[in-house]
Amino acid sequence: MNQLIITGASSGIGHAIAARFLAAGWRVLNLSRRPCPEPGVENLSVDLESPASLDALAETLPERIAVEGRICLVHNASIMRADRIDALPDDDLRAVLELNLLSPNRLNQLILPHLGAGSSVLYIGSTLSEKAVPGAASYVIVKHALVGMMRATCQDLAGRGIHTCLICPGFTDTPQVRALIDGHPETLAAITAMNAFGRLITPEEIASAVAFAAESPMLNGSVVHANLGQRER
Ligand SMILES: NC(=O)c1ccc[n+]([C@@H]2O[C@H](COP(=O)([O-])OP(=O)(O)OC[C@H]3O[C@@H](n4cnc5c(N)ncnc54)[C@H](OP(=O)(O)O)[C@@H]3O)[C@@H](O)[C@H]2O)c1
Numbered sequence: 001m002n003q004l005i006i007t008g009a010s011s012g013i014g015h016a017i018a019a020r021f022l023a024a025g026w027r028v029l030n031l032s033r034r035p036c037p038e039p040g041v042e043n044l045s046v047d048l049e050s051p052a053s054l055d056a057l058a059e060t061l062p063e064r065i066a067v068e069g070r071i072c073l074v075h076n077a078s079i080m081r082a083d084r085i086d087a088l089p090d091d092d093l094r095a096v097l098e099l100n101l102l103s104p105n106r107l108n109q110l111i112l113p114h115l116g117a118g119s120s121v122l123y124i125g126s127t128l129s130e131k132a133v134p135g136a137a138s139y140v141i142v143k144h145a146l147v148g149m150m151r152a153t154c155q156d157l158a159g160r161g162i163h164t165c166l167i168c169p170g171f172t173d174t175p176q177v178r179a180l181i182d183g184h185p186e187t188l189a190a191i192t193a194m195n196a197f198g199r200l201i202t203p204e205e206i207a208s209a210v211a212f213a214a215e216s217p218m219l220n221g222s223v224v225h226a227n228l229g230q231r232e233r
Helices: 012-023 051-060 090-114 137-156 175-181 185-192 203-214
Strands: 003-007 027-032 042-045 071-075 120-124 163-169 222-226
Touching: 003 012, 003 090, 012 027, 012 071, 012 203, 051 090, 071 090, 090 120, 090 137, 120 137, 120 203, 137 163, 163 203, 175 185, 203 222
Parallel strands: 003 027, 003 071, 027 042, 071 120, 120 163, 163 222
Antiparallel strands: none
């Protein structure tokens, strides 16, 4: 049976991706602190910001990796902090790097040896993987870095029948974004005015882009924007 291994499926986009693959008959293993609410998803609890927690995961993960079928590894977990390049203490940046860059790298080291032909390594970026806005410095830094990690994945795994791409959502209706907009209709209006359709993306739409990417080796090495068309003013 094919297996989805995904970080951050306890919420939002990750939850929708897990539900989508489960419905398509894949086995799904979620890695996050809280379990995925979707019945049928397997969970391993891990704090991806903590090297010690990843050490513990390294003991239990190998026996949970499927030995037959294709594997789709989705690096999705992330947090967005409000910070600025002129007020960004090392420790704050280090914590964001641990979660967004070092944990995908650690998981790659653990899981890539198990990937056979037809498998994929998908990274979840952001519109901010290729542009910056004020007040999101650490997020902009790590989301740009994921472009490089994905391109290195493409180059270094060439010939193994494994493909990779970076899927970059625009504003999507998840708990993270709801926390910003609830009770603030002006924020919702400002956010939705940033794309050509004037609405938030649904997590299910991003999940369908991820499912398409998993089945699409021709996308290997691509940055795929899924943002309803950013309006440039
Ligand atoms: N929503 C948007 O508008 C938007 C736009 C562009 C890109 N994205 C990207 O899409 C992805 C998902 O975002 P979302 O909006 O769905 O976020 P979300 O609802 O806040 O979910 C974030 C997920 O990351 C996990 N996570 C966070 N810190 C973790 C930690 N230390 N250890 C383990 N897991 C951790 C959370 O799990 P636990 O809390 O259970 O650990 C949760 O499942 C992210 O990469 C985000 O950057 C989102």
